[in-house]
Amino acid sequence: MAVPKLTLFAIVADDLAKSLAFYRRLGLDIPAEADTAPHVEVVLPGGLRLAWDPVETIHSFDEEWKAPTGSNRFAVAFEFPDAAGVDAKFRELVDAGYVGHKEPWDAVWGQHYAIVLDPDGNAVDLYSVL
Secondary structure (H helix, E strand, O other): OOOOOOOEEEEEEOOHHHHHHHHHHHOOOOOHHHHHOOOEEEEOOOOOEEEEEEHHHHHHHOOOOOOOOOOOOOEEEEEOOOHHHHHHHHHHHHHOOOEEEEEEEEOOOOEEEEEEEOOOOOEEEEEEEO
8 A cells, every 4th residue: 555645734724814924924935915815835845835725715615614722733844954043033933923832942852943833823843953
């Protein structure tokens, strides 16, 4: 049996424009006209796609969908070339008003790590190899 290939992560956004603004500030190239689209995708380096769907799009095919509550169950992680890049991006995002969940630290697993929450409360991990 063939192993399935992970090709896409999708985020359900309460406010698509706010969510896309966060990921643009993170450094992703997302066109401005995407703010009002029913579905948005970008291809990341390495070929993985990151997508966003407004709640209305999800409700169009799953009327019973409800946003999860409590802590996040997954995180999207972005690698930076060095610890200074992690620190700078964390500070930039927090200074712009986003929630810094965990200040940068040197993790025991050999990475410099920080966690920021996107506008929908999803954990966005910023890291570099130590």
